[in-house]
Amino acid sequence: MSKLTRFGVSLDNNLLAKFDSRIKSKNYTNRSEAIRDLIREDLIKKDWQEGKEVAGAITLIYDHHKRELVNKLMGIQHDFGDMIISAQHVHLDHSNCLEIIAVKGSSKKAQQLADTLKSVKGVKHGTLSMTSTGKDI
Amino acid sequence: MSKLTRFGVSLDNNLLAKFDSRIKSKNYTNRSEAIRDLIREDLIKKDWQEGKEVAGAITLIYDHHKRELVNKLMGIQHDFGDMIISAQHVHLDHSNCLEIIAVKGSSKKAQQLADTLKSVKGVKHGTLSMTSTGKDI
Amino acid sequence: MSKLTRFGVSLDNNLLAKFDSRIKSKNYTNRSEAIRDLIREDLIKKDWQEGKEVAGAITLIYDHHKRELVNKLMGIQHDFGDMIISAQHVHLDHSNCLEIIAVKGSSKKAQQLADTLKSVKGVKHGTLSMTSTGKDI
Amino acid sequence: MSKLTRFGVSLDNNLLAKFDSRIKSKNYTNRSEAIRDLIREDLIKKDWQEGKEVAGAITLIYDHHKRELVNKLMGIQHDFGDMIISAQHVHLDHSNCLEIIAVKGSSKKAQQLADTLKSVKGVKHGTLSMTSTGKDI
Numbered sequence: 001m002s003k004l005t006r007f008g009v010s011l012d013n014n015l016l017a018k019f020d021s022r023i024k025s026k027n028y029t030n031r032s033e034a035i036r037d038l039i040r041e042d043l044i045k046k047d048w049q050e051g052k053e054v055a056g057a058i059t060l061i062y063d064h065h066k067r068e069l070v071n072k073l074m075g076i077q078h079d080f081g082d083m084i085i086s087a088q089h090v091h092l093d094h095s096n097c098l099e100i101i102a103v104k105g106s107s108k109k110a111q112q113l114a115d116t117l118k119s120v121k122g123v124k125h126g127t128l129s130m131t132s133t134g135k136d137i
Numbered sequence: 138m139s140k141l142t143r144f145g146v147s148l149d150n151n152l153l154a155k156f157d158s159r160i161k162s163k164n165y166t167n168r169s170e171a172i173r174d175l176i177r178e179d180l181i182k183k184d185w186q187e188g189k190e191v192a193g194a195i196t197l198i199y200d201h202h203k204r205e206l207v208n209k210l211m212g213i214q215h216d217f218g219d220m221i222i223s224a225q226h227v228h229l230d231h232s233n234c235l236e237i238i239a240v241k242g243s244s245k246k247a248q249q250l251a252d253t254l255k256s257v258k259g260v261k262h263g264t265l266s267m268t269s270t271g272k273d274i
Numbered sequence: 275m276s277k278l279t280r281f282g283v284s285l286d287n288n289l290l291a292k293f294d295s296r297i298k299s300k301n302y303t304n305r306s307e308a309i310r311d312l313i314r315e316d317l318i319k320k321d322w323q324e325g326k327e328v329a330g331a332i333t334l335i336y337d338h339h340k341r342e343l344v345n346k347l348m349g350i351q352h353d354f355g356d357m358i359i360s361a362q363h364v365h366l367d368h369s370n371c372l373e374i375i376a377v378k379g380s381s382k383k384a385q386q387l388a389d390t391l392k393s394v395k396g397v398k399h400g401t402l403s404m405t406s407t408g409k410d411i
Numbered sequence: 412m413s414k415l416t417r418f419g420v421s422l423d424n425n426l427l428a429k430f431d432s433r434i435k436s437k438n439y440t441n442r443s444e445a446i447r448d449l450i451r452e453d454l455i456k457k458d459w460q461e462g463k464e465v466a467g468a469i470t471l472i473y474d475h476h477k478r479e480l481v482n483k484l485m486g487i488q489h490d491f492g493d494m495i496i497s498a499q500h501v502h503l504d505h506s507n508c509l510e511i512i513a514v515k516g517s518s519k520k521a522q523q524l525a526d527t528l529k530s531v532k533g534v535k536h537g538t539l540s541m542t543s544t545g546k547d548i
Contacts, residue, residue, distance in 0.1 A: 370545030
């Protein structure tokens with residue numbers, strides 16, 4: 001772990017009071033941690049824009065009754081095999097599944113994989129969570 | 138499964154050409170599917186705004202070496218036990234973990250759970266993917 | 275203007291280096307200002323979610339050749355007259371106009387106004403910029 | 412104006428009912444217009460990602476009492492003079508101003524201009540609305 005640096009931040013009292021109340025409602029116990037999180041969020045946005053190596057989660061909602069669908073999704077995941085880490089499957093009800101796929105790789109390829117999975121007929125909704133490999137933040 | 142209705146949509150040729158090229162690059166094979174996806178995405182946004190029952194995925198990036206951290210995250214997940222379906226844990230490298238938690242419940246409570254997990258010291262980044270239970274779309 | 279408070283923030287050196295490079299590329303000259311901006315952005319998000327009094331800008335792109343369109347947009351703006359401050363009109367080319375409407379009021383009503391204007395046939399695109407009245411930040 | 416093409420879209424009745432209720436609440440009077448808007452929104456997102464020529468609006472909230480601030484903002488706007496179309500100034504209260512700048516040019520340069528203006532000390536908040544020149548949609 002690298003060394004810590006401490007530096008001063010000056011905030012107008014009014015803004016500080018609002019910040020304190022905001023982070024309290026988000027359950028933070030100290031300001032440094034809340035500020036670190038705002039900074040990290042901003043940095044991760046940049047990594048995704050610049051095509052860096054990132055991590056993410058793709059969610060898919062679909063009706064598993066369509067057998068072809070499951071096979072297609074499986075095929076696509078194998079095509080992108082080098083960037084898929086693991087997948088988690090949840091039976092939401094008799095028909096609907098939530099599949100959550102953990103991915104790591106270039107942000108561009110992660111976006112492509114998500115787009116390709118979402119375009120499959122029968123996939124009702126898909127999202128791509130953009131997060132980080134944790135290495136540099 | 139409910140019945141299909143077919144209706145006409147009129148598009149300016151110029152807009153149609155651009156739409157066709159856009160959905161091709163996203164790997165859609167037909168327009169109806171692409172339009173259904175735009176519609177569903179818009180509906181899910183509304184469900185989240187209105188506090189409906191939704192599904193989602195929370196991602197967390199953290200350094201597992203801090204033992205207290207893992208215990209805290211576990212404790213919080215138990216406090217929200219009724220809305221957590223399952224969790225998937227990925228070892229990104231020697232220190233960094235990606236944990237992906239599948240949730241179902243009111244959108245407000247899902248947001249609270251995500252906020253609470255993200256506020257824990259040592260969690261480097263967190264996201265909340267907003268998706269649907271699939272029931273009504 | 276209210277008094278300033280100065281407090282310390284501790285950041286891992288690695289994260290600090292990345293933060294410094296990020297804010298340099300955004301042209302910030304000091305850390306406090308960059309941190310204040312991240313904080314304010316987060317607070318304004320909250321004001322919009324909670325329906326507080328906010329300010330904003332609605333953009334509309336439309337083809338002015340359709341006379342009925344201009345009249346309709348005018349009518350709607352008068353219906354929401356108490357929240358519209360002023361409007362700016364730009365001739366993008368022979369056909370296309372960019373209209374930017376400055377608004378102040380409850381976030382909910384601002385959203386309604388934007389939705390209503392965007393729904394008018396002939397309006398090609400609309401956005402709602404969510405900002406603040408500046409009073410509390 | 413270019414020719415219209417009409418094509419069929421098939422929607423599950425359940426999804427169609429939800430779509431109809433959603434667009435009614437947004438004040439649309441017909442489905443084609445609502446679908447065109449979803450399509451255009453998706454296309455404009457792409458134009459911004461790919462650095463195409465776009466239009467937009469930058470909002471700034473600041474306290475005009477700081478004379479240097481106004482001069483700095485003016486200077487920056489002149490540096491980016493070729494992409495600024497016009498600006499609208501609103502006195503929100505005794506201290507706070509809302510300035511809305513209409514811009515046209517490459518999406519990258521628009522982002523740079525917005526970043527540079529937002530980084531000026533005294534600017535409390537800034538947004539960039541991403542819209543279109545209207546030419547191709």
